[in-house]
Amino acid sequence: MADQGRGPGLTTRQGHPVYDNQNTRSVGPRGPLVLEDYHYLEKITHFDRERIPERVVHARGAAAHGIFVPTGMAGDDPVTKYTRAKVFRKGTETPIFLRFSTVIHGGHSPETLRDPRGFAIKFYTEDGNWDLVGNNLKVFFIRDPLKFPDMVHAFKPDPIHNRQMMGRFFDFVSMSPEATHMITWLFSPWGIPADYRHMQGSGVNTYKLVDDEGQTVLCKFHFQPRQGIRNLTSEEASAIQARDFNHATGDLYDSIERGEFPEWDMFIQVMSDDEHPELDWDPLDVTKLWPEDQFPMLHVGHIQLNRNPADFHNEVEQVAFGTGVLVDGIDFSEDKLLQGRTFAYSDTQRYRVGPNYLQLPINAPKCPFATNQRGGQMSYHVDGAGQGANPHVNYEPSSLNGLREQERAGPPPRPFVQGHIGRQKIERTNDFKQAGERWRSFSDAERDELVTNLVGALSQCERVIQEKMVCHFMQADREYGGRVAAGLGVAMPQREAAE
Ligand code: HEM
Numbered sequence: 001m002a003d004q005g006r007g008p009g010l011t012t013r014q015g016h017p018v019y020d021n022q023n024t025r026s027v028g029p030r031g032p033l034v035l036e037d038y039h040y041l042e043k044i045t046h047f048d049r050e051r052i053p054e055r056v057v058h059a060r061g062a063a064a065h066g067i068f069v070p071t072g073m074a075g076d077d078p079v080t081k082y083t084r085a086k087v088f089r090k091g092t093e094t095p096i097f098l099r100f101s102t103v104i105h106g107g108h109s110p111e112t113l114r115d116p117r118g119f120a121i122k123f124y125t126e127d128g129n130w131d132l133v134g135n136n137l138k139v140f141f142i143r144d145p146l147k148f149p150d151m152v153h154a155f156k157p158d159p160i161h162n163r164q165m166m167g168r169f170f171d172f173v174s175m176s177p178e179a180t181h182m183i184t185w186l187f188s189p190w191g192i193p194a195d196y197r198h199m200q201g202s203g204v205n206t207y208k209l210v211d212d213e214g215q216t217v218l219c220k221f222h223f224q225p226r227q228g229i230r231n232l233t234s235e236e237a238s239a240i241q242a243r244d245f246n247h248a249t250g251d252l253y254d255s256i257e258r259g260e261f262p263e264w265d266m267f268i269q270v271m272s273d274d275e276h277p278e279l280d281w282d283p284l285d286v287t288k289l290w291p292e293d294q295f296p297m298l299h300v301g302h303i304q305l306n307r308n309p310a311d312f313h314n315e316v317e318q319v320a321f322g323t324g325v326l327v328d329g330i331d332f333s334e335d336k337l338l339q340g341r342t343f344a345y346s347d348t349q350r351y352r353v354g355p356n357y358l359q360l361p362i363n364a365p366k367c368p369f370a371t372n373q374r375g376g377q378m379s380y381h382v383d384g385a386g387q388g389a390n391p392h393v394n395y396e397p398s399s400l401n402g403l404r405e406q407e408r409a410g411p412p413p414r415p416f417v418q419g420h421i422g423r424q425k426i427e428r429t430n431d432f433k434q435a436g437e438r439w440r441s442f443s444d445a446e447r448d449e450l451v452t453n454l455v456g457a458l459s460q461c462e463r464v465i466q467e468k469m470v471c472h473f474m475q476a477d478r479e480y481g482g483r484v485a486a487g488l489g490v491a492m493p494q495r496e497a498a499e
Pocket residue numbers: 054055056057058061099100101117118119120133134135140144145146148202203204205319320321337340341344345348349352
């Protein structure tokens with residue numbers, strides 16, 4: 001029986017009792033050690049392997065369990081009009097796991113940095129898992145996945161002296177005009193959310209919803225915090241960082257422990273599934289917002305986080321989200337960035353966590369599942385064992401009671417797509433207009449902070465980079481570009497100062 005105030009007995013992983021956890025086995029009290037000390041060998045070799053590679057981006061994060069409750073849309077316009085996904089069926093409740101993160105720096109970096117915030121949700125639906133791997137800001141820096149490794153390299157610390165440099169960051173950005181809209185968000189107070197509970201979430205990419213007849217609409221997913229939105233000025237963020245660099249993780253964990261469960265309303269925006277030639281931007285372009293007056297936010301449910309992880313490593317570190325993880329009723333759009341992402345996630349997870357990462361409880365579906373996948377490092381169960389199939393049959397098709405294909409309508413056939421194969425840009429790039437609209441939509445305080453932050457960061461850059469950036473801001477809005485130029489002492493040629 002355990003002593004009062006002391007827990008159950010300690011063992012090795014082999015189940016052997018540990019009777020001395022303070023002293024290694026040695027020849028005499030002064031050593032040397034003996035190799036037969038299995039307890040020490042097991043303990044230290046496991047410790048040596050405690051870390052797995054951290055995520056190449058979004059390494060710092062915090063997460064919680066919760067639920068998604070669809071409420072159906074108001075009036076005669078239910079979400080089921082657009083999608084047959086069971087997760088949206090009124091009256092259901094789906095368990096979720098939501099991981100928030102910062103993007104650029106490592107696993108223990110400060111949570112007060114200017115950075116997008118990850119907002120990744122795993123919905124454990126009755127039809128299998130659905131991952132929505134989003135961010136807090138609703139747009140992104142680039143629209144072609146080929147540019148992603150360069151972008152991340154430029155934003156991460158210098159490969160020689162290991163410091164993040166604004167000169168490298170803006171070197172890349174100044175030659176990627178499509179980033180102007182995202183930069184306008186990021187250097188405003190929206191670039192430092194006060195914590196994870198007071199920020200929005202968005203799927204960012206364009207997806208498709210599929211109805212019972214196989215008809216599709218284009219769709220964006222968004223989340224609005226019921227706690228309200230709160231952002232920080234650079235000064236406020238510095239003050240927090242001086243006393244606590246884990247403030248967002250702490251805020252999330254402590255609020256859930258107190259029983260204050262954070263909630264977000266979930267919305268979709270939809271438009272017909274075509275190219276929309278009437279728009280001066282492309283609905284598949286991830287650098288663009290869908291204006292809410294044209295594409296209203298439709299309420300489809302809410303999420304609540306109500307349980308902290310039992311173990312940070314097992315759940316928060318090893319959870320694996322991916323944009324390829326969709327359920328019936330939700331489909332990919334042709335959005336090139338989405339397609340590029342979809343390869344990257346499971347690829348990195350097979351390396352980062354291991355080939356059987358989907359067997360871990362945090363990643364496995366909660367509905368029945370059965371595959372013929374076998375073996376690989378760390379395999380510890382047979383998917384579907386005990387469901388009545390012949391365990392000798394690890395292949396399909398078979399007449400010997402093996403797993404069989406299910407009778408169900410697959411995803412709808414893709415519309416006929418035709419074009420020349422080649423490295424091509426989308427036609428309606430329109431890189432600056434929405435950045436200008438964003439500038440004009442900001443309050444005076446947000447505009448002042450944006451200019452101060454940009455001038456501060458660009459002051460650390462070469463003149464040629466400053467000029468290119470001012471030129472982009474000028475094309476977004478003359479006042480915007482003019483104020484950044486004035487702050488930097490950059491004189492713009494007349495041609496570039498023109499509308
Ligand atoms: C071509 C573009 C992109 C590529 C190639 C890419 C790739 C990656 C990779 C490799 C990871 C690490 C995953 C892991 O180790 O589990 C990751 C994490 C993440 N990415 Fe992306 N990403 C891209 C764009 C985006 C965009 C546009 C968003 C937001 C909508 C986003 C949101 C996230 C989030 C939230 C995580 C962290 C997920 C978690 O909490 O585990 N990424 N990304």
